[in-house]
Amino acid sequence: MEAIDTYNLTKNQDIFREYLQFGLSVDCVVFGYQQGQIKVLLVERDMEPFKGNWALIGDLVHPKEDLRESASRVLTSLTGLTNIFMEQFHTFGTQDRHPIGRVVTVGYYSLVRSKDYHPIASSWAKSTKWVNIHELPELAFDHDNILTKGVETLKKSVRRRPVGFELLPTKFTLLELQALYEAILGYKFDKPNFRKKILAMDLLVPLEEMQSNVSHRPARLYKFDLARYEGLKKQGFVFEL
Amino acid sequence: MEAIDTYNLTKNQDIFREYLQFGLSVDCVVFGYQQGQIKVLLVERDMEPFKGNWALIGDLVHPKEDLRESASRVLTSLTGLTNIFMEQFHTFGTQDRHPIGRVVTVGYYSLVRSKDYHPIASSWAKSTKWVNIHELPELAFDHDNILTKGVETLKKSVRRRPVGFELLPTKFTLLELQALYEAILGYKFDKPNFRKKILAMDLLVPLEEMQSNVSHRPARLYKFDLARYEGLKKQGFVFEL
DNA sequence: TCAAAAGTGTTCCGAATACACCCATGC
DNA sequence: GCATGGGTGTATTCGGAACACTTTTGA
Structure with a gap:
């Protein structure tokens, strides 16, 4: 397969357009600590696909928005909290991870003080809950993957920072x-x-x-x-x- | 700002299309070890923008290609090597990082045995060279950033793995x-x-x-x-x- | 006075550090 | 012989693991 020049497509807008077809989202693994257990925040999807399934909180990145900004917006819009600890940990981009098209998602994990948290009603979430990371329901999309990787990251970073x-x-x-x-x-x-x-x-x-x-x-x-x-x-x- | 449903846009293809406008690329920080020094592989750009500047090796991800696959292709096409150690370390997605449009790039770092490496002529690279990580020329795009983060990652992982x-x-x-x-x-x-x-x-x-x-x-x-x-x-x- | 958790001190062991020293080779 | 790096042994220090013990509160 021939390599395409990464960065110079000015002279060939057609090819460029062909490659500008990716969707980009952020997904946040939000950890909290309650009753001696580490829990993660999930939302119940209110629409197809995966209606009724539980999922991580996330959203498409807006065209004029940096990645971190986007993750921050998602968190704030759902929890009302600002200044939350948040860190990017991995990007997931297999072709088939999203049924609607090619959407690549950047995973963030964040830590919140459960007492500060009060869920905010949202158009895209039917309900939310905190789930023990060892008693997870089935999750939408490849969110199981993302969550697993997020937990691994937490375990690694918690001893070092x-x-x-x-x-x-x-x-x-x-x-x-x-x-x-x-x-x-x-x-x-x-x-x-x-x-x-x-x-x-x-x-x-x-x-x-x-x-x-x-x-x-x-x-x-x-x-x-x-x-x-x-x-x-x-x-x-x-x-x- | 109102949140957009991340994953359900079937009913609203217009909005979805609006969000499917991202370019996606991979950039590889390729480390080698020569004469007692850690070096990184750079290519000289042969086209605008940043013509004549040095850059990391990278390419746009093809529509039918997984991320890792893409990074692997880039490496193989330039070095002829397969089975190279390679690991994703960070994703860079500020709005203005690419002059042509919104292109998000996933950073991989990889390690090659310098003796095995023989550069392959490529349509998109005028020339390549190994550069000591402390004597870098100015790099195209935000590649300085990416490289810095890659070096940090190497330093961290080298003691643990x-x-x-x-x-x-x-x-x-x-x-x-x-x-x-x-x-x-x-x-x-x-x-x-x-x-x-x-x-x-x-x-x-x-x-x-x-x-x-x-x-x-x-x-x-x-x-x-x-x-x-x-x-x-x-x-x-x-x-x- | 008892349960339950807070908090302290001490011993022991192994790993990390800091060196001093000897060995094999080419010139 | 001597310069150069290869390779070994040991004494000391420091931190972690194990565990026994005392303290303070509510009931």
Whole structure:
């Protein structure tokens, strides 16, 4: 097969037009943390194809819109939240992934604090729900694929970057943090060792505030020191585990 | 701004057509290792726009072609090589990245053994060359961006996965391997410790063969045991450093 | 006083680091 | 012999794993 010049088609608009036939969308794997479980936000489709099926939230990219902007719009329009952690992880572009035409989709994953989230009614979603990532219904299109890859990405990045903090309320106890990591990674940590390690990084600020109304010794609350993290990162520090 | 239903436009082909206006391309950051340096393969553009500028190798994705397939085709058509290591790393889609229209590009990076590589004449490339990643000429389009991100990706993945082996000839000495890692990461390793660590992983097979015609004690040659690596990986082993 | 979780300290082990040193070859 | 890189051994340090123990609250 002969290669087509990637970038010079001015002189041959016909060929160019032939190649300008792709649809582009973004799909977001939105993670939340509830009842000790990592969950993902799904929407129920209200139209064909895949009517009644559950799907990731996503939309076609507008012609005058950057990718990230588009993903951000999708998230905001459905959750009402702005400034959400969001990162591109993979692009899916097999020919047959969309029944209507050639649509390539860019996958983003994002992390939201469940308490901040209040779903917004939308023309394109019948309903939404949070689903445990191990108890998924069948998903529309190739969204199973996308979701699987998104979960893999989360698992990898969570040990290398303090993304875990995005899922908790701003004030949290060390055991809550530990439980979050355990939920994502699927294995247990030793409590004393986890504490030591995480505190040794000096990224957490102990607050005066304590838990209340718990039938056991109340735990100290901490918050994440983002500014300090940014500073350390510049000096070559890498968060790990 | 109102969200458009991502996936159901059957009933509204006009709107759908409006959104099916994207061009899609792949660009490959091809790494090679020569004279102790990590280099990247560039082509000199022979047409406008950016005529005379250097660029990454890439092409528009054909309508009936998967993404990976497309990247593979680009590589093979230019290098004659098949079965090259190749991995998607990021998708670039700002509106203005291509002067002719809205073209989104998917970035792949790949690793080739320089000795195997023999450039193939092509209609779309005037000439090609290997360039040290720290002495780059100005690049066409947003290829500087893409390249920077590709180098970052290589640096990250090289410590976590034995990608380094793809760049060396099949038989190599431990110091060659060490030098490769040093070139990629930009810092030195302690020789005894590097040896111990890499040998302890049990991924290298010592060969009977030795270096010859060197004016010092000849080093033993090793080869990478891919089968063993795949096996260990299944048992949860992670290559590191 | 008891359950339940918060929180601390200590020991042990293995891996990473830092070196010092010897070996084989070409010239 | 000597320069050059190949290759080995060891002492030390540091961080992680394991685990025992004390503390504080509500009921």
